[in-house]
């Protein structure tokens with residue numbers, strides 16, 4: 608069995624509600640990571656996600672590279688978005704049970720990495736449970752200890768941009784790759800994953816329904832999406 612928890616980054620966007628509808632139709636639970644500035648500019652789409660059962664996590668306010676910021680600037684990025692998300696949950700009439708965090712670009716803050724992990728722990732951010740992830744490298748890299756939400760498989764479909772030359776076929780190659788240079792092969796038997804997808808409008812424009820296309824292939828190949836659980840709250 609291949610067990611996977613789905614995470615979708617960079618909401619809110621124009622295509623967020625359609626993605627939410629698709630996930631609910633398929634019975635797939637997921638965490639969507641929102642950045643504050645995108646919530647402000649696509650407020651109704653963010654509300655729609657919350658009202659329709661999505662767990663919305665913190666992905667900073669303006670999506671910077673945290674290794675290029677001072678510790679104070681990193682914390683400001685996180686806290687500014689916390690306020691926006693608290694208000695969003697309140698407006699949606701949804702209790703905020705979980706507060707997962709994902710660093711933009713998976714950039715854990717360089718020299719401030721340890722201080723940021725301590726900060727996330729002290730502030731009660733929730734660790735997405737990774738007890739289903741069987742890979743040695745996950746532990747060797749200390750990802751089993753980190754509070755932030757990393758991933759084992761990146762669909763990398765955000766590379767589908769005008770002029771990038773990266774196409775839907777390149778995403779398919781990644782899905783069927785049995786020995787990827789980083790992360791874990793998504794279709795190998797007995798896998799356990801955190802999958803990374805994005806809610807980018809530019810991807811939707813170039814490959815309409817891209818998320819259906821890619822997630823349907825995973826479903827057809829035996830990937831079972833499991834409900835996101837959080838360490839200490841399972």
Ligand SMILES: [Zn+2]
Pocket residue numbers: 616617666670711712
């Ligand atoms: Zn992002």
